[in-house]
Amino acid sequence: MLRYGMIGCGQIAQAHAAAFRFLTDDGVAELVAVADPDPEGIERVAQIAGTVRHRFADGHELIANPDVDVVVVVTPTRFHRDLILAVCDAGKPLFAEKPLAPNYAAVVEVVDAVSAAGIPAQVGFQSRFHPIMRHLHEAVADRRYGEPMGYMIRDDQFWPTGAVVDGHTTWRSQASEAGGGALLEHSIHSCDIACWLFGPVRRVHAVTRSVFGYDVEDTAALTIEHESGVVGTLLTIFNGVQDREERRTELFFETGAVEATTDFIIGAPEDGLLVKGATGPATRIDPEELRRSTFAADGIDPDRELFVYQYLAHRAFASSLVAGTVPSPNCSDALEAHRLVEAAYRSAALGTPIAIADL
Numbered sequence: 048m049l050r051y052g053m054i055g056c057g058q059i060a061q062a063h064a065a066a067f068r069f070l071t072d073d074g075v076a077e078l079v080a081v082a083d084p085d086p087e088g089i090e091r092v093a094q095i096a097g098t099v100r101h102r103f104a105d106g107h108e109l110i111a112n113p114d115v116d117v118v119v120v121v122t123p124t125r126f127h128r129d130l131i132l133a134v135c136d137a138g139k140p141l142f143a144e145k146p147l148a149p150n151y152a153a154v155v156e157v158v159d160a161v162s163a164a165g166i167p168a169q170v171g172f173q174s175r176f177h178p179i180m181r182h183l184h185e186a187v188a189d190r191r192y193g194e195p196m197g198y199m200i201r202d203d204q205f206w207p208t209g210a211v212v213d214g215h216t217t218w219r220s221q222a223s224e225a226g227g228g229a230l231l232e233h234s235i236h237s238c239d240i241a242c243w244l245f246g247p248v249r250r251v252h253a254v255t256r257s258v259f260g261y262d263v264e265d266t267a268a269l270t271i272e273h274e275s276g277v278v279g280t281l282l283t284i285f286n287g288v289q290d291r292e293e294r295r296t297e298l299f300f301e302t303g304a305v306e307a308t309t310d311f312i313i314g315a316p317e318d319g320l321l322v323k324g325a326t327g328p329a330t331r332i333d334p335e336e337l338r339r340s341t342f343a344a345d346g347i348d349p350d351r352e353l354f355v356y357q358y359l360a361h362r363a364f365a366s367s368l369v370a371g372t373v374p375s376p377n378c379s380d381a382l383e384a385h386r387l388v389e390a391a392y393r394s395a396a397l398g399t400p401i402a403i404a405d406l
């Protein structure tokens with residue numbers, strides 16, 4: 048079994064810990080070490096995973112520990128850079144949460160360091176493992192509705208900061224910690240999906256707002272031109288509507304239109320998929336049937352209650368480590384998404400479209 052160490056034991060680390068519990072049941076991987084200055088966080092994660100043998104206050108000690116084969120970085124974004132550089136120095140495989148860093152210069156530094164170290168690395172864009180997103184990707188790739196023409200993506204979710212929703216930490220509402228708000232912190236997932244579906248971006252025009260008054264944006268609207276010619280829009284919102292974290296993706300092709308709604312938990316009731324071809328009525332594809340057939344095709348028991356897409360992401364990463372293949376989504380993919388975000392922020396600041404080539 049692959050032996051993992053995870054640095055950061057907060058909110059999303061609990062989803063990673065659940066993923067490792069399932070992977071331990073599979074005989075694939077176990078979470079043997081965790082690091083966090085907060086002992087309560089460590090115990091919460093250790094309880095979920097059930098396999099933790101080493102506990103550290105400092106992530107660098109975890110990276111150096113010989114029992115740790117693979118390192119997972121799940122701290123607040125400000126700490127990712129130093130930890131990822133240390134993982135590169137140690138030459139261990141890396142799973143890093145998105146965003147890679149709060150500012151674009153640090154992102155480029157981290158991506159270059161991972162490449163120079165030659166370590167396998169995957170980034171936490173687990174939305175790619177959603178069966179509905181995979182369905183969209185296949186529809187674009189096999190041109191079943193002809194050429195893709197344009198798209199609209201809308202992300203809206205509650206402000207994940209303690210000042211708006213009890214029980215959350217507060218670093219996300221501070222620019223020095225998070226680097227950005229709804230766009231960087233959350234909708235970098237959608238930027239990744241847009242680049243995954245339609246390829247690299249050529250130019251972006253964006254407007255941002257800060258309605259809640261923090262020094263990061265809670266509203267951003269982007270117009271995106273891809274090198275492939277496809278054009279799209281992305282609207283992202285952090286607001287006070289609790290228990291909501293939804294993405295709406297609408298794709299328009301020469302002979303088809305697809306409307307997808309997705310959430311961040313496996314089997315969420317919000318999930319939906321409607322397809323309209325050139326003629327005839329629109330077809331509603333049952334998301335539960337799609338999930339079951341996708342899981343079965345991947346060799347996953349559809350009746351298993353897996354809850355978290357992090358399981359599928361870590362399962363894919365572990366397979367790539369065993370097979371010696373390049374992990375996906377990796378740091379090159381993350382760089383494309385970060386380029387889109389950075390161009391959007393510069394566009395919003397300058398009030399003019401920004402070409403990716405000019406970053």
Ligand SMILES: NC(=O)c1ccc[n+]([C@@H]2O[C@H](COP(=O)([O-])OP(=O)(O)OC[C@H]3O[C@@H](n4cnc5c(N)ncnc54)[C@H](O)[C@@H]3O)[C@@H](O)[C@H]2O)c1
Pocket residue numbers: 054055056057058059060082083084085088104105106121122123124126144145146171172173216232
């Ligand atoms: N892929 C996703 O969908 C997703 C979802 C949520 C969060 N994230 C990302 O995961 C990261 C963590 O987010 P979160 O919601 O768990 O945050 P959080 O604030 O809930 O938890 C962060 C944890 O890291 C610990 N920590 C702080 N500094 C540390 C350090 N130097 N070393 C070790 N531990 C440290 C804190 O004590 C806390 O327990 C962020 O980068 C966030 O953007 C990704």
